Amino acid sequence: xxxxxxxxxxxxxxxxxxxxxxxxxxxxxxxxxxxxxxxxxxxxxxxxxxxxxxxxxxxxxxxxxxxxxxxxxxxxxxxxxxxxxxxxxxxxxxxxxxxxxxxxxxxxxxxxx
Numbered sequence: 001x002x003x004x005x006x007x008x009x010x011x012x013x014x015x016x017x018x019x020x021x022x023x024x025x026x027x028x029x030x031x032x033x034x035x036x037x038x039x040x041x042x043x044x045x046x047x048x049x050x051x052x053x054x055x056x057x058x059x060x061x062x063x064x065x066x067x068x069x070x071x072x073x074x075x076x077x078x079x080x081x082x083x084x085x086x087x088x089x090x091x092x093x094x095x096x097x098x099x100x101x102x103x104x105x106x107x108x109x110x111x112x113x
Contacts, residue, residue, distance in 0.1 A: 013027045013029065030053075031055050048095075061094065064094065078099045
């Protein structure tokens, strides 16, 4: 299973990648790279931080909703700012699960899949 981590904190993303040993993991740290990375890497799951240095993820999620061919991609939010966003809004944009970075473990991801 392929997981694409989208987080502008490269150290956190690399640490998380090291914990996800049962998955093929890709990392991007810039919001502008999301769509090209999805096209090239073809992930099954997107682990998305809500606050990215160039924009917040709601902008991406809004654009993402317009791509019919990507609707099978499972989106999980992994963010320390998750509580600052309305859960219904995230669900309406196709987010399947929301995880707080402080409480996240690879086992939580495995259980969600």
